[in-house]
Amino acid sequence: MTDTTQTERTEARASVLSSALAALPRPALLLAVLIVLLCALVIAFGPVRALQATVNGFVAGSYTGLGAIGLTLVLGVLKLVNFAHGDLLVTGAYFTILFAWLGLPLPLAMLTAMLATAALALATEKIIWQPLRLAKAGSLQLFLSAIGLGLVLRFTVQFFAGSQVRTLGANVVTSIAIGPLRLGTLQALALVVGISAMVIVGLVLRFTSIGKEMRAFADNRALAEVSGIDTQHIINVTWIASGFLAALSGILYATAIGSFNPNFGITLLLSLFAATVLGGIGNPYGALVGGLVIGLSQEWSTLLFNARWKPAVGFALLILMLMFMPQGIFGRAKRRS
Amino acid sequence: MSADAILEVADAVKDFDGLRAVDGASFHVERGSITALIGPNGAGKTTMFDLLSGFARLNTGTIRFAGRSIGGMAPHRIARLGLVRTFQLTRVLAGMSVMDNMLLAAPSQPGEHLPSLILGPRRARAAEARSRADAQALLETFGLRDKARDYAGALSGGQRKLLEIARALMTQPSLVLLDEPMAGVNPTLGRAILDHIAALREQRGTTFLFVEHDMDVVMSRADRVIVMAQGRVISAGTPAQVRADPAVVEAYLGSASPETTA
Amino acid sequence: MSGQVLTVAGLVAGYVPQVDILNGVAITVAKDEIVTVVGPNGAGKSTLLKALVGLVTPKSGRIALEDKDIAGLAPSTIVRQGLGYVPQRENVFETMPVEENLEIGLKPRRDLPLRLRLEAMYALFPRLRERRRQMAGSLSGGERQMLAMARALMPQPKVLLLDEPTAGLAPRFVDLMFEQVATINRSGVTILMVEQNATRALAMSHRGYVLDLGRNAYEGEGPALARDPKVADLYLGGLHG
Amino acid sequence: MSIDFWINVGVLAGIYGIFTLGLQLNAGFTGLLNFGQAGFMAIGAYTVGILVVDRGWSLWLALPAGIVLAVLAGLFVGIASLRLRSDHFAIATIAFAEIVRYTLQNAAFSGGNQGVLGFDAEWRAVSDWMLPWLATIGLGAYTQLPLFIVVWLAFVALLLMMKGLQATPWGRVLRGIREDEDATAALGKDVFAYKLQSLALAAALAAVAGFFVALNVTYLYPTVFDPTFTFFGYALLVLGGFASYGGVALGSVLFWTLLEGTRLIETSLSAGQQASLRFIIVGVFLLLISRLRPQGLLGNVNEMRVRP
Amino acid sequence: QGAGAEPLDLKIGALLESTGPLSELGPPAEKAINLSATVANKAAKDAGVEAKVTIVSADSQGDPQAALSATRTLVDKGASCIMGPSTTPESISVLNGITMQRKITLWPLASSTRLRTVKDDGTIYRPVPADDLQSKALVKAIENHVGKGKAVAIIFRNEPYGDALSKSFTTDWQAEGGTISSTISFDPQQESFDSEAGQAVDTNPDAYVVIDYPETYAKLGAALVRTGKFDAKKVFVADALSFAKVPDNIPPEALEGAYGVAGGSPTGTDAFKAFNKLWDEAGGVANASYTANSFDAAILCFLSAVEAGSTEPGAIRDKIRSVTKDGAPQFTIETLADAVKTAATGKEIDYVGVSGAFRFKDNGDPSSSLYDVFQYQGGKQVKIEQVNVK
Ligand SMILES: Nc1ncnc2c1ncn2[C@@H]1O[C@H](COP(=O)(O)OP(=O)(O)OP(=O)(O)O)[C@@H](O)[C@H]1O
Ligand SMILES: Nc1ncnc2c1ncn2[C@@H]1O[C@H](COP(=O)(O)OP(=O)(O)OP(=O)(O)O)[C@@H](O)[C@H]1O
Ligand SMILES: [Mg+2]
Numbered sequence A: 001m002t003d004t005t006q007t008e009r010t011e012a013r014a015s016v017l018s019s020a021l022a023a024l025p026r027p028a029l030l031l032a033v034l035i036v037l038l039c040a041l042v043i044a045f046g047p048v049r050a051l052q053a054t055v056n057g058f059v060a061g062s063y064t065g066l067g068a069i070g071l072t073l074v075l076g077v078l079k080l081v082n083f084a085h086g087d088l089l090v091t092g093a094y095f096t097i098l099f100a101w102l103g104l105p106l107p108l109a110m111l112t113a114m115l116a117t118a119a120l121a122l123a124t125e126k127i128i129w130q131p132l133r134l135a136k137a138g139s140l141q142l143f144l145s146a147i148g149l150g151l152v153l154r155f156t157v158q159f160f161a162g163s164q165v166r167t168l169g170a171n172v173v174t175s176i177a178i179g180p181l182r183l184g185t186l187q188a189l190a191l192v193v194g195i196s197a198m199v200i201v202g203l204v205l206r207f208t209s210i211g212k213e214m215r216a217f218a219d220n221r222a223l224a225e226v227s228g229i230d231t232q233h234i235i236n237v238t239w240i241a242s243g244f245l246a247a248l249s250g251i252l253y254a255t256a257i258g259s260f261n262p263n264f265g266i267t268l269l270l271s272l273f274a275a276t277v278l279g280g281i282g283n284p285y286g287a288l289v290g291g292l293v294i295g296l297s298q299e300w301s302t303l304l305f306n307a308r309w310k311p312a313v314g315f316a317l318l319i320l321m322l323m324f325m326p327q328g329i330f331g332r333a334k335r336r337s
Numbered sequence B: 001m002s003a004d005a006i007l008e009v010a011d012a013v014k015d016f017d018g019l020r021a022v023d024g025a026s027f028h029v030e031r032g033s034i035t036a037l038i039g040p041n042g043a044g045k046t047t048m049f050d051l052l053s054g055f056a057r058l059n060t061g062t063i064r065f066a067g068r069s070i071g072g073m074a075p076h077r078i079a080r081l082g083l084v085r086t087f088q089l090t091r092v093l094a095g096m097s098v099m100d101n102m103l104l105a106a107p108s109q110p111g112e113h114l115p116s117l118i119l120g121p122r123r124a125r126a127a128e129a130r131s132r133a134d135a136q137a138l139l140e141t142f143g144l145r146d147k148a149r150d151y152a153g154a155l156s157g158g159q160r161k162l163l164e165i166a167r168a169l170m171t172q173p174s175l176v177l178l179d180e181p182m183a184g185v186n187p188t189l190g191r192a193i194l195d196h197i198a199a200l201r202e203q204r205g206t207t208f209l210f211v212e213h214d215m216d217v218v219m220s221r222a223d224r225v226i227v228m229a230q231g232r233v234i235s236a237g238t239p240a241q242v243r244a245d246p247a248v249v250e251a252y253l254g255s256a257s258p259e260t261t262a
Numbered sequence C: 001m002s003g004q005v006l007t008v009a010g011l012v013a014g015y016v017p018q019v020d021i022l023n024g025v026a027i028t029v030a031k032d033e034i035v036t037v038v039g040p041n042g043a044g045k046s047t048l049l050k051a052l053v054g055l056v057t058p059k060s061g062r063i064a065l066e067d068k069d070i071a072g073l074a075p076s077t078i079v080r081q082g083l084g085y086v087p088q089r090e091n092v093f094e095t096m097p098v099e100e101n102l103e104i105g106l107k108p109r110r111d112l113p114l115r116l117r118l119e120a121m122y123a124l125f126p127r128l129r130e131r132r133r134q135m136a137g138s139l140s141g142g143e144r145q146m147l148a149m150a151r152a153l154m155p156q157p158k159v160l161l162l163d164e165p166t167a168g169l170a171p172r173f174v175d176l177m178f179e180q181v182a183t184i185n186r187s188g189v190t191i192l193m194v195e196q197n198a199t200r201a202l203a204m205s206h207r208g209y210v211l212d213l214g215r216n217a218y219e220g221e222g223p224a225l226a227r228d229p230k231v232a233d234l235y236l237g238g239l240h241g
Numbered sequence D: 001m002s003i004d005f006w007i008n009v010g011v012l013a014g015i016y017g018i019f020t021l022g023l024q025l026n027a028g029f030t031g032l033l034n035f036g037q038a039g040f041m042a043i044g045a046y047t048v049g050i051l052v053v054d055r056g057w058s059l060w061l062a063l064p065a066g067i068v069l070a071v072l073a074g075l076f077v078g079i080a081s082l083r084l085r086s087d088h089f090a091i092a093t094i095a096f097a098e099i100v101r102y103t104l105q106n107a108a109f110s111g112g113n114q115g116v117l118g119f120d121a122e123w124r125a126v127s128d129w130m131l132p133w134l135a136t137i138g139l140g141a142y143t144q145l146p147l148f149i150v151v152w153l154a155f156v157a158l159l160l161m162m163k164g165l166q167a168t169p170w171g172r173v174l175r176g177i178r179e180d181e182d183a184t185a186a187l188g189k190d191v192f193a194y195k196l197q198s199l200a201l202a203a204a205l206a207a208v209a210g211f212f213v214a215l216n217v218t219y220l221y222p223t224v225f226d227p228t229f230t231f232f233g234y235a236l237l238v239l240g241g242f243a244s245y246g247g248v249a250l251g252s253v254l255f256w257t258l259l260e261g262t263r264l265i266e267t268s269l270s271a272g273q274q275a276s277l278r279f280i281i282v283g284v285f286l287l288l289i290s291r292l293r294p295q296g297l298l299g300n301v302n303e304m305r306v307r308p
Numbered sequence E: 001q002g003a004g005a006e007p008l009d010l011k012i013g014a015l016l017e018s019t020g021p022l023s024e025l026g027p028p029a030e031k032a033i034n035l036s037a038t039v040a041n042k043a044a045k046d047a048g049v050e051a052k053v054t055i056v057s058a059d060s061q062g063d064p065q066a067a068l069s070a071t072r073t074l075v076d077k078g079a080s081c082i083m084g085p086s087t088t089p090e091s092i093s094v095l096n097g098i099t100m101q102r103k104i105t106l107w108p109l110a111s112s113t114r115l116r117t118v119k120d121d122g123t124i125y126r127p128v129p130a131d132d133l134q135s136k137a138l139v140k141a142i143e144n145h146v147g148k149g150k151a152v153a154i155i156f157r158n159e160p161y162g163d164a165l166s167k168s169f170t171t172d173w174q175a176e177g178g179t180i181s182s183t184i185s186f187d188p189q190q191e192s193f194d195s196e197a198g199q200a201v202d203t204n205p206d207a208y209v210v211i212d213y214p215e216t217y218a219k220l221g222a223a224l225v226r227t228g229k230f231d232a233k234k235v236f237v238a239d240a241l242s243f244a245k246v247p248d249n250i251p252p253e254a255l256e257g258a259y260g261v262a263g264g265s266p267t268g269t270d271a272f273k274a275f276n277k278l279w280d281e282a283g284g285v286a287n288a289s290y291t292a293n294s295f296d297a298a299i300l301c302f303l304s305a306v307e308a309g310s311t312e313p314g315a316i317r318d319k320i321r322s323v324t325k326d327g328a329p330q331f332t333i334e335t336l337a338d339a340v341k342t343a344a345t346g347k348e349i350d351y352v353g354v355s356g357a358f359r360f361k362d363n364g365d366p367s368s369s370l371y372d373v374f375q376y377q378g379g380k381q382v383k384i385e386q387v388n389v390k
């Protein structure tokens, strides 16, 4: 008896708190928390160090976030844990090398590489994913195929290009000075492209007809089909977009980081997934915000701990955030009955 | 409140981001009765079931079941107390056979706990045999005998509903909440099931609270009827009383009162 | 055969290769008819509708929509030829707001003005207008059913397949739904409907079929079929009143 | 190629098999996407290493201690994150495993970057005791054979145990949770407690696998326990078949035969290209197998189809 | 014994990180070992000695477990010595698992002192100096070019190599009265290192010690330059960043003017130049760190086999000290044919490698205490001085 009333009382208290918090939309809440943290860091470490770490966090976050947009699309729309997504990034970067080597000027080589990667992504749909879908393969089965595809992509690249480190030759040492703060020129580019890509994809999903169809497909395939949506078209578009975005981020990554080998995709993959899930699967804003949160937490942590703990701190924060925002940043609760 | 109430709800309130789905509802259910909960679509009936079964948390108000306050209790604990529900949008365990769906619901299977499983495998097997017989009988009643070995995910819409009800009864509950048990069920089979429910009430004293839109069923089978509209209880009483209540006619029955359909 | 909007003959279909759920079903629906299919749970009624709309691929048999063979076509193609379908389960896009659900419904007919169609649907089901911004997944059972119906009506289909349209609806909406079905029918939409609320459905239908074990069991004029004592006893829960 | 080589493949198959039994219990039978299995393995293995080397414990005492610690870690992770949605749980467990790995790499108690060495003397004694005995049947030359035997004895025993457990009402509750945890809770099952048990048991299995990894490589080093281990585990799980313990054994043997057997392909390519080709072939095989048998070798195709 | 009895068909196993997290190390190591076979075969032919070297290679994947499998395939293919692997964990598992039992010499490029704590039965020979010597050379170099007792920032890649070397450097530097202004270790899997770079320059040290691989230094170096407060002339790199020519993925600004140390005092020798010429002529991947060491190790194995007149691993192992004999006639890569001729007669020789002279201690570590201090000038390694450490 007593313990029931006890739970009820704590229940009540918890609900007052949580309803106060729930009144704020979660992204706003998150923003508030981040700003408070930033202020604390500014007080503790001075504005220059704290703000520089913040700038660095944005850069790291934009690499991850941009890479995650294509991933979140495929995961959200096609329910496919694309373990090969990192390797699509790699393919994009190496296609650029290939086309530049064939004589195209670099910008043109990059554009061609993005188109080629999009075409490749579409080809994987025809060769691999479509048959599996028809066989009603479950998500873990798709995961296995994605592992296989990832191996094929990565090592095909390595077969032809070798595993030694490559560069696209961009100047990675110039930086923009904002007062005492420094931001690499190409890093700034990555940041801008990352945010633009997110906004564009977000707007397309939200407002355009194809975007709505994609969301409908993501929600319920059979119903989308009987609502007259050409589902195969949706799938194709999703792959093309995902391949294009993957190549875009792979190329940007290769350019801004300056050196890479065929492993960079697989190394990046875990953070891509983390950003995707944290932000809410299928949500491009979520992917970028998720990436930024991870980036910020890692870079901020270097103010407090030795940088060797940076990845661990990032992961620890990820767990904490998931515990406090069980729906993710942009996710929604589902009705249980 | 009535001394013989198995369930008492007082001033229950439930909000969903700005929308008040249950708005201070109070009612009680008498032990051993068959009570119908009716009301227009969106009245908050399913939400009320969610609150009763622990799937949603009350904002304010109290719920007492068999003398205990169960507001805020976890669903499994409420179920173990003997209050079991079915879902309006059916939730069968798709990747398990129909029989396994039933056996899972069997009450007090010692084999479900590792220590007793390891210490007394015999008892687990005996309980299993008993449950299997019970399940078989229920499936027979619910027209699912031939489907026992099929995956529940391969059932038709109505069959899912039937399995859901049978599974709830399998737990040998003292109070069953049925959310639109007859929707989608073939009327002939539906009658047999209603007969079975009536028999269970007679034999075991099981209490039933069910949401139903089929007024023939409500009027002919329920001892008491509770009417909800816009999150509140607007009327409660015998079928005849409720049917005569102008508020009910206005809010719910409309032209569809049984007189006009029969 | 002319005049038949929908012709199904010798239809055999199932979900897995080894098991046939439909064993040679034959039905016809003439233009402007309301035809109701009733039968026990698991008889294959939903499967029949799924086969018509292309979600289940027939193994053999003929399905024709106005003399065009549509067996084996993709659902989206079939739907664009003027077939509307309301599934029995999972019939709304749960993660999308009500209004977007309706918007998606209009896909097969890009020529119709969205605004007008939305207004028409909201006029039909005012409850949906109130809930237009709510996620469909959090609707109540009855609201959901209304949305499912409205979504299918958006593109003004020639033929409407309804799988238990009144399940879960409050009596007043059951009436409304049946009225709507009649109205829609009068406006030139042919209707094939599966109902467990069989007595009433048959009463308003031109013709009816009883399906059992994947086969035609009985057929006849709607009200007459409902009055047939054998049918009533075996399938309709006995005669009321 | 030589028997030694294949014995090694067998050892790996056995180790990954034990490891994946836990994943199968979690993912295949409870619906828990545990991607932190490598973390539990690391905890088990490092506990043994540290207790033996730093504390002077006997290996035989340290082994159960390793299991206990892994189970405690499983309970801890479970309590912290089992209430999360499945995709969040997957990411949270990966994060946990990575935290474990980085801690082991950066902390002092675990030898940090220099790892732990010299915990296996007692095992070597056993192995050396077995070798002459093996020599009597003409197998004395294979120094890895004792490990192979022990690994597979353990694997088969654990596999039978898990299979047996799964066939009980206890296992049925787990499957209920896999299908729909709310519906299972509505029937009175304490979903959380069962998930915890599932996770803790998987952690114990991971610890056992970790012991054998340690004995096989004779050295404890953090990157051995990186997430790739878990990904491989899932790969062979799916290869063998979802929700099938027999599939784990078959999948593991097939996977490792494939992965290591491709080393034997001889070409005139450069070493780098040869190595790439090997993984291309592995990748193509994985794609082919999942295309030809999407339910996995021993998976149930009907069960796969009824899932929404 | 020795000469002419039977033609020698020597198989040298190359345990390469062809795939996996360290796969950038694979191609240069592979090329170095292949070059050694070409050079050795030519020398044998010129010397008229019937000996042939073939390279058999396997992929260690940078992983102790995979390294075991890879080594087994090398053994099956008849390898008598094994070149590589690059990391301590791989080396230990391969040593304990295989090479020790079979008495096959293992030539790991790992420089961690941890390897010394393993009982290796005399099968380990390291063609690279262990960390404790190198750290002393770094101390000397900094003292010579920056001064004693100054503040040094250490930046290292968080791996056994960086970890161990940074520790011994810290001890050695502090023993000489110097201070460490900051020690920054970074995880190689990260994409950006701007915070790490910022921390390093923020302490405004007199010198930086950078213990890193080229692949990560390309990123870290760029980040250092981006801070705008970085002076590459203050940098002292450890041997993993020692190359004849700065690779083109490393921004020039990150290394121009930087100092470094190279064990065995190789830079500037004729052999070193000859090797680099050979490398460039062969085409393919650019030269990298440790290629000379891999090359030398393979040549040593070959010479030992010639000396032993056998490809039996145990026999080769016993002859390694006879081909690196102090006081015996010295030969280099340019006079390799003569070395083969002499060795074939069973006489002791002293092969002075591209990476310097070899003196192996009992534990198989090089005992050479000579180090070159070099500086990168115009993207090229230029020898500045030689230091002797004890
Ligand atoms: N999670 C939620 N978020 C927002 N609104 C909700 C949520 N759950 C329920 N509602 C709303 O609360 C109201 C009550 O819903 P409930 O399902 O209880 O109705 P009901 O009486 O069972 O109706 P029906 O007879 O149609 O099933 C509905 O208007 C519904 O849209
Ligand atoms: N996805 C499926 N896989 C395999 N079998 C199925 C599947 N769906 C339905 N079935 C089987 O097909 C038969 C007919 O199902 P169907 O849904 O057509 O019945 P129904 O007549 O619509 O019944 P209800 O009135 O209960 O909705 C049933 O026996 C059912 O078990
Ligand atoms: Mg309801």
Ligand SMILES: [Mg+2]
Binding pocket: B156, B157, B158, C045, C046, C047, C088, C163
């Ligand atoms: Mg049906």
